[in-house]
Every structure is written in C-alpha cells, then in structure tokens.
Amino acid sequence: MKSPAFEYVRAESVADAMSAYAEADGDAVYLSGGHSVVPSLALRLQAPALLIDLSNIAALSGISLHDGWLRIGAMTRHVQALKDPLIAAHAPLFTAAAPFVAHPAIRNRGTLGGSLAHADPASEFPAAAVAMRAELEIASSQGIRRVPADDFFVDIYETAIEPGEVLQAIHVPSPVAGQVIGFDEIARRRGDYAMVGAAVQAVSRGSGLEDVSIALFSVGNHPVRARKAQAALTGRMIDADAIADAQAALEDDLDPPDDPQFPASMRLHLARVLLGRVLANLEAVA
Ligand SMILES: Cc1cc2nc3c(=O)[nH]c(=O)nc-3n(C[C@H](O)[C@H](O)[C@H](O)COP(=O)(O)OP(=O)(O)OC[C@H]3O[C@@H](n4cnc5c(N)ncnc54)[C@H](O)[C@@H]3O)c2cc1C
The missing domain is CATH 3.30.390.50 (CO dehydrogenase flavoprotein, C-terminal domain)
Incomplete structure (x- = not known):
C-alpha cells in the first residue's frame, strides 16, 4: 500500500516546528528518522495532512557533557548510540542496547528521540532510559521542562509529550565509581x-x-x-x-x-x- 497524500515541511527550529503543528490544527506528525512514521503511513494506520521534518533543527542534535549529565540531542541516530565514545562512557546502557535494535539500515536512520517518543513497549532504548534514570527535555509553547523517564512512559505508544510538543534531548546522569x-x-x-x-x-x-x-x-x-x-x-x-x-x-x-x-x-x-x-x-x- 502507498501512504495517503500529505504536505511536507522541513522545520529550521523547534519554534518553527511547533508553529507549523499549530497552523495545521494538530493534523500533523513530526518526522525524525521516519522508521516508525513512514511504515505507519504506508499501512494507513494514520493519515496526517502534514509531515514536519525535525532533522534540520540544531537544538535537537549534538552530544555534550554538562555538570555530570550527558545531553543527547533527540535527533541522535541509533548508530551513534552504538559508536559514540561519549555515549559509551556516560550512557552505557544505550550502547549496550543498540545492537539489539532492528538492523543496520534502520539504525542508520532511526533516532533515539524518535524511539523514546514512539514508546513501543517492546523497544530497547526506552527501558535503557528508565534504568539509567534519564530525564527527557520537552519543549512546549510554555517553555522547556525535564521529565524523569519513570514518569515519561505513560501507556502503550503514549508518553508525557503533549500534542505539538517536541522532545529535544535526553539527559543521562554520568556513571559513578563502581x-x-x-x-x-x-x-x-x-x-x-x-x-x-x-x-x-x-x-x-x-x-x-x-x-x-x-x-x-x-x-x-x-x-x-x-x-x-x-x-x-x-x-x-x-x-x-x-x-x-x-x-x-x-x-x-x-x-x-x-x-x-x-x-x-x-x-x-x-x-x-x-x-x-x-x-x-x-x-x-x-
Ligand atoms: C523493520 C523494522 C524493525 C524495527 N525493529 C526495532 C527494534 O527491534 N527495536 C526498536 O526499538 N525499534 C525497532 N524499529 C523502530 C525503529 O527503531 C524506529 O526508528 C524508532 O522506533 C523510531 O525512531 P525514528 O527516529 O525512526 O522516529 P519516527 O518514525 O520519525 O517517529 C516516531 C514517532 O515519534 C514522534 N517523534 C519523533 N521524534 C520526535 C520528537 N523529537 N519530538 C516529538 N515527537 C517525535 C513522531 O511524530 C512519531 O510519532 C524497527 C523499525 C523497522 C522498520
């Protein structure tokens, strides 16, 4: 099956993405790696009027250490979880989980943010985030908040992200001695x-x-x-x-x-x- 017709826009900032979502009256879906969204369109499980591509937004990329926490941008690809030395040292359960996620072609495109936002109960990265006591950085029109992973995963395919909000990053506390x-x-x-x-x-x-x-x-x-x-x-x-x-x-x-x-x-x-x-x-x- 082919997906129904949709409009496409590539957002340049989180604010851009959120205003495109609001202008579409919520009849829109964010697109990061696309490896869950695109199959769901092709299977006609959803038919949004607009796809809002998040891949060009600088605030969603990058991996950096701040005050004992590793900040991993939501657009970080699965393959980076496998290979990035900062992730291996400071968020090692993501590195340990990555080889179990799908296959190389999917890991090259799929993102950590997409996996957490999608919240498939059989997914590896959400459980790794909970075990590492990660916190999720979510942007809304009101500002930015951090939600502990324990409170982020609400139900099957349901998270603390409200409609139109954007998951910006994952924060992981660095390992301690022992x-x-x-x-x-x-x-x-x-x-x-x-x-x-x-x-x-x-x-x-x-x-x-x-x-x-x-x-x-x-x-x-x-x-x-x-x-x-x-x-x-x-x-x-x-x-x-x-x-x-x-x-x-x-x-x-x-x-x-x-x-x-x-x-x-x-x-x-x-x-x-x-x-x-x-x-x-x-x-x-x-
Ligand atoms: C054949 C196949 C096998 C797979 N096997 C596995 C597996 O073994 N384990 C596993 O965990 N996954 C598996 N996946 C899923 C894959 O890991 C996906 O890439 C992942 O679930 C979603 O990441 P994505 O970046 O592709 O997100 P997308 O498909 O782009 O988006 C997923 C959802 O999250 C939303 N979203 C994405 N980014 C954000 C954001 N920053 N803020 C707010 N909302 C956002 C989207 O709107 C959408 O609803 C498989 C996929 C395929 C096609």
Missing part, C-alpha cells in the same frame, strides 16, 4: 522486537549492590521498573541466592499481558530467566 550494567533480551530472531528484555544498572560496593535500577520491557504497556527485584538485591553481593530472590520478586513486579500465542505465565518465566542471565553477567563501566 557502576555496573547489564542488558539482554530474548527475541525470536536477532533484530526482532523483544519477547522480553531487561536493562539493569547498579553500583557495586564492597558491602554489596546499591542504587539498583531494573527496567524490563515487552512485559507490559511501557518499560516496567522492577521495584521488588531492586529491593531484593540492595545491599547484597551478587550470588546465586540474591539472583534467585530477585527472580522470585518478579512475580510481584510484573503483570504481563496474556495472549494465546504468548501466555502471561510464559512471559513471566522468560523474564525470570533473562533477569538471572543479566545479573550473572553485570559489567563494570566506571
């Missing part, structure tokens, strides 16, 4: 969306793990913070007992969807297996 991370997923084929995925970050001290942060994906309508599993690991060294307790805690943390192809009990089982695998292979990043 920080460890782990990321993995179970998918039918490499590059497919995950059946279950896990992003984990913690600080490893002589006395055990601190600041444990676990986000699971493809287990609900958005990335799910596994609070009981986090508590089960806090203050403990990683060993078989600690891992078993965290796996058991997922029973309370998760309420996965049930469908005949993929029953909830199977998803919970896979989440436990995957979390055990990730916890047994945590890597030091600072």
Whole structure:
C-alpha cells in the first residue's frame, strides 16, 4: 500500500516546528528518522495532512557533557548510540542496547528521540532510559521542562509529550565509581522486537549492590521498573541466592499481558530467566 497524500515541511527550529503543528490544527506528525512514521503511513494506520521534518533543527542534535549529565540531542541516530565514545562512557546502557535494535539500515536512520517518543513497549532504548534514570527535555509553547523517564512512559505508544510538543534531548546522569550494567533480551530472531528484555544498572560496593535500577520491557504497556527485584538485591553481593530472590520478586513486579500465542505465565518465566542471565553477567563501566 502507498501512504495517503500529505504536505511536507522541513522545520529550521523547534519554534518553527511547533508553529507549523499549530497552523495545521494538530493534523500533523513530526518526522525524525521516519522508521516508525513512514511504515505507519504506508499501512494507513494514520493519515496526517502534514509531515514536519525535525532533522534540520540544531537544538535537537549534538552530544555534550554538562555538570555530570550527558545531553543527547533527540535527533541522535541509533548508530551513534552504538559508536559514540561519549555515549559509551556516560550512557552505557544505550550502547549496550543498540545492537539489539532492528538492523543496520534502520539504525542508520532511526533516532533515539524518535524511539523514546514512539514508546513501543517492546523497544530497547526506552527501558535503557528508565534504568539509567534519564530525564527527557520537552519543549512546549510554555517553555522547556525535564521529565524523569519513570514518569515519561505513560501507556502503550503514549508518553508525557503533549500534542505539538517536541522532545529535544535526553539527559543521562554520568556513571559513578563502581557502576555496573547489564542488558539482554530474548527475541525470536536477532533484530526482532523483544519477547522480553531487561536493562539493569547498579553500583557495586564492597558491602554489596546499591542504587539498583531494573527496567524490563515487552512485559507490559511501557518499560516496567522492577521495584521488588531492586529491593531484593540492595545491599547484597551478587550470588546465586540474591539472583534467585530477585527472580522470585518478579512475580510481584510484573503483570504481563496474556495472549494465546504468548501466555502471561510464559512471559513471566522468560523474564525470570533473562533477569538471572543479566545479573550473572553485570559489567563494570566506571
Ligand atoms: C523493520 C523494522 C524493525 C524495527 N525493529 C526495532 C527494534 O527491534 N527495536 C526498536 O526499538 N525499534 C525497532 N524499529 C523502530 C525503529 O527503531 C524506529 O526508528 C524508532 O522506533 C523510531 O525512531 P525514528 O527516529 O525512526 O522516529 P519516527 O518514525 O520519525 O517517529 C516516531 C514517532 O515519534 C514522534 N517523534 C519523533 N521524534 C520526535 C520528537 N523529537 N519530538 C516529538 N515527537 C517525535 C513522531 O511524530 C512519531 O510519532 C524497527 C523499525 C523497522 C522498520
């Protein structure tokens, strides 16, 4: 199928983009990498009158360090998450997640901002953002606000971005001494969306793990913070007992969807297996 006809405009600034959206009375869609928007047009899942291209806006690009936070412009491509040394050093879960996202052709065009704004519950980068306790910089006609990733993902394909607002950047707090991370997923084929995925970050001290942060994906309508599993690991060294307790805690943390192809009990089982695998292979990043 071909997409319905639409107008196209390339915005030169965030203000430009927002006023084009307002002039179209909201019958418009922002376009960044286009790898979710364009298929949805071709499948006629949506038919906006106007596509507003964000790719030329300077405020949405660039990767820079400020006061212990890495600012990653929303237009940063998936492939940069894989290769950029600043992202690898200061937002390492994005680097760990990137090889699992689709295939090279898609990673060359798809953007981090587009992935987070799209908020597919099976996507890798949203869970990595939650686990890293990232904050999302959103521009509106009222100004700019920062929303913690925990509050950003509201529901399936729904975020804290209101109609017409623009996600400008992702801010990630830099790793502290002793920080460890782990990321993995179970998918039918490499590059497919995950059946279950896990992003984990913690600080490893002589006395055990601190600041444990676990986000699971493809287990609900958005990335799910596994609070009981986090508590089960806090203050403990990683060993078989600690891992078993965290796996058991997922029973309370998760309420996965049930469908005949993929029953909830199977998803919970896979989440436990995957979390055990990730916890047994945590890597030091600072
Ligand atoms: C074959 C295939 C396989 C894929 N596999 C995976 C996978 O395994 N894992 C995965 O995570 N993704 C996968 N994707 C999706 C891909 O990663 C997309 O690129 C990504 O989800 C969206 O990023 P984008 O830059 O292409 O955004 P676009 O498609 O341009 O936009 C996505 C949505 O976000 C909105 N938007 C974009 N940027 C902004 C912004 N700055 N502010 C406000 N709203 C904005 C758009 O209006 C749109 O609603 C796959 C895609 C394809 C085609």
